[in-house]
Amino acid sequence: MxxxxxxxxxxxxxxxxxxxxxxxxxxxxxxxxxxxxxxxxxxxxxxxxxxxxxxxxxxxxxxxxxxxxxxxxxxxxxxxxxxxxxxxxxxxxxxxxxxxxxxxxxxxxxxxxxxxxxxxxxxxxxxxxxxxxxxxxxxxxxxxxxxxxxxxxxxxxxxxxxxxxxxxxxxxxxxxxxxxxxxxxxxxxxxxxxxxxxxxxxxxxxxxxxxxxxxxxxxxxxxxxxxxxxxxxxTSGIVLTYNGLVCDARYSKACGGITEEYKTAWKDMDIPYLKSIYDGEKSFSPILTEKDAKSWICSRPDAFCNIKDREMLRMILPDFDIKTKDFFRWQVRYKRKELEDIICKKSGYDLGKIQEIKPLKRGPSGRIFLLEIRGTKKTIRIGKELEIRRWLSHTHLLSSAFVIEHKYDDLGDIDTFTFYSAGWGHGVGLCQIGAGVMALKGYKAEEILRHYFPGTRLEKIY
Ligand SMILES: [Zn+2]
Ligand SMILES: [Zn+2]
Incomplete structure (x- = not known):
């Protein structure tokens, strides 16, 4: 580049x-x-x-x-x-x-x-x-x-x-x-x-x-x-290009260890420089099965955005983002009734008693882009990642890279849903926290961009 x-x-x-x-x-x-x-x-x-x-x-x-x-x-x-x-x-x-x-x-x-x-x-x-x-x-x-x-x-x-x-x-x-x-x-x-x-x-x-x-x-x-x-x-006038065209250079807060593909969040198309990469120095194995997703999300792999050092984070993140403490791996727990109320409010659908929440399609970072919610009155499938995050939280879930544990009560109904999750944001393109950590480790701007946007180059257009 x-x-x-x-x-x-x-x-x-x-x-x-x-x-x-x-x-x-x-x-x-x-x-x-x-x-x-x-x-x-x-x-x-x-x-x-x-x-x-x-x-x-x-x-x-x-x-x-x-x-x-x-x-x-x-x-x-x-x-x-x-x-x-x-x-x-x-x-x-x-x-x-x-x-x-x-x-x-x-x-x-x-x-x-x-x-x-x-x-x-x-x-x-x-x-x-x-x-x-x-x-x-x-x-x-x-x-x-x-x-x-x-x-x-x-x-x-x-x-x-x-x-x-x-x-x-x-x-x-x-x-x-x-x-x-x-x-x-x-x-x-x-x-x-x-x-x-x-x-x-x-x-x-x-x-x-x-x-x-x-x-x-x-x-x-x-x-x-x-x-x-x-x-x-x-960097005045310098942009990222791919095949002579300025890039749609997306970014989000923290990929969670693997960046995501464009089509998980937006249109069904492949953008060659927005492909999934491992956000670290190791090699890359994308998440292909539900078993892969579980073992990935429930582990804490080495990655640039896997950072615990609060001082380093304070140098990179705006003060109001620092309040989001766990973003690499995090959990949310809902009582079934609470989640039913949230979904009803956010979607406008009364699904009845929720019986299962099931990921149908995931991108290579583990982010779900098609999710099925099965209720006693209605079963519905939703996508893409942002809409899933919107439906499952009073505000938005930090990301759609999650596995769900259903805990049952004595009557066999679901009592609690626990979401075990990874990352913050859509995960496509540059991982802001990962990129900040790369710079702290001594990587140059060009190296950071080459890492997150493979195959691109820098051009000064004005
Ligand atoms: Zn706007
Ligand atoms: Zn990252």
């Missing part, structure tokens, strides 16, 4: 856009918001504005008030153009929506602020920002800015690649006019089987959102050291 510069034959419709600015949806479907303008911004009519503003969605337009509730401006589409080095503050931004570590925080942003009114009368709050500035925030939001520089460089390259790939996909969908409102949620359903997965091209008023659905982007608040800035500057 050598680096090659000046090559610009990648055929990207979005290359111009990718080289300049990106539109990030920070908050959506808002009826009102309080925003702090730190410094001077210019409104659509050239008027200067600063200080605290209150934004409200009214019947047919967005109204901007100052602190004293005087109307300052109104319209359907209002741009606050950044005059120099101003920033703006949003309060109560929800992050990691739907996961157990969800929380709200105050965030500060560079670039322009754009408010767009949705037809049904809510507001999308959008940040338009230079791509390279966006990346500085992403890598320090996804991981901690104290992480080793070679890891942050690897992350900058995959976050840039992912973004450029996602923008190209979005354009392709728009060009072929295939886009439907719920295009992102690919769902096939018959009465007994639901297969669902979520794509990125769902956003209409902006390119990417600021949460885990796309990439975490939490403004400039998290950039506490020079490292993320240095990592982005030192």
């Amino acid at each position: 050598e680096e090659k510069s000046g090559h610009n034959l990648l055929g990207f419709h979005s290359m111009q856009k990718a080289c300049s600015t990106i539109r990030v949806g920070i908050k959506d479907e808002q009826s009102e918001a309080v925003i702090g303008l730190n410094g001077v911004f210019l409104l659509n009519d050239g008027k200067e504005i600063t200080g605290t503003i209150i934004v409200e969605a009214k019947k047919d337009s967005i109204i901007i008030f100052d602190k004293k509730k005087h109307i300052v401006s109104s319209g359907q589409d209002i741009r606050f153009k950044n005059k120099g080095d101003s920033t703006f503050t949003l309060f109560d931004v929800a992050i990691d929506i739907g996961f157990h570590w969800e929380k709200k925080e105050r965030q500060v942003f560079k670039g322009d602020l754009v408010l767009k009114r949705r037809p049904h009368g809510t507001i999308a709050i959008i940040n338009e920002i230079e791509v390279e500035d966006y990346l500085k925030s992403v890598i320090s939001s996804e991981m901690k800015s104290t992480a080793p520089i070679e890891f942050l460089k690897a992350h900058a390259i995959i976050s840039r690649s992912w973004l450029i790939y996602a923008l190209k996909e979005k354009d392709n969908v728009l060009l072929t006019k295939e886009r439907k409102k719920d295009q992102h949620c690919k769902s096939t359903m018959d009465k007994d089987q639901i297969i669902r997965f979520y794509e990125q091209e769902s956003h209409d008023l902006y390119d990417v959102c600021a949460d885990d659905h796309c990439q975490r982007y939490q403004g400039i608040t998290k950039i506490s050291t020079e490292n993320p800035v240095r990592a982005v500057i030192e």
Whole structure:
């Protein structure tokens, strides 16, 4: 994977856009918001504005008030153009929506602020920002800015690649006019089987959102050291390519020892650089049978992401991720009734008394992508990995790589389900914790990327 510069034959419709600015949806479907303008911004009519503003969605337009509730401006589409080095503050931004570590925080942003009114009368709050500035925030939001520089460089390259790939996909969908409102949620359903997965091209008023659905982007608040800035500057314009095309460089928190294939989480297709690898220095034996899955998940093999050293973890993971203590191997236990209630709430189906939960298809990392739940009223099969995680937890299970132990009561009904599980996230592509540990062990960014994305190379495209 050598680096090659000046090559610009990648055929990207979005290359111009990718080289300049990106539109990030920070908050959506808002009826009102309080925003702090730190410094001077210019409104659509050239008027200067600063200080605290209150934004409200009214019947047919967005109204901007100052602190004293005087109307300052109104319209359907209002741009606050950044005059120099101003920033703006949003309060109560929800992050990691739907996961157990969800929380709200105050965030500060560079670039322009754009408010767009949705037809049904809510507001999308959008940040338009230079791509390279966006990346500085992403890598320090996804991981901690104290992480080793070679890891942050690897992350900058995959976050840039992912973004450029996602923008190209979005354009392709728009060009072929295939886009439907719920295009992102690919769902096939018959009465007994639901297969669902979520794509990125769902956003209409902006390119990417600021949460885990796309990439975490939490403004400039998290950039506490020079490292993320240095990592982005030192890799400026460099992306991961395969056969001359920018890679769809996926990543997740911890693979659990073996990375997963693309099709376990998304479309049924093989992406050659997103194949399963052993996340360590040993050779690789994929999980093929239920017996393999059990012995793999119930063991603690050597792997880069098998790390117990809290100090090392603290250097790599953001503070709110540190709270998830066991991610390499973990357990969840439910009383049968509790799990029946969760499934009913999450799926909308009353399956009756659950009699068995049975994995039907697994990927090579042990992640289940087709699961059967047999109940007295109904038996249903669900996939793919994220939907399985969503159905089996009040929030989301950390991963779908699990084996289930059914414990029975005296009447022969199931009393308790215990999930013995591995990994955190979909496991496809780069394992963030594993990559951080590799960097701590002295591996270079190129070596880390070659490990997780076999057959790829680095190219400087702008
Ligand atoms: Zn998104
Ligand atoms: Zn791993």
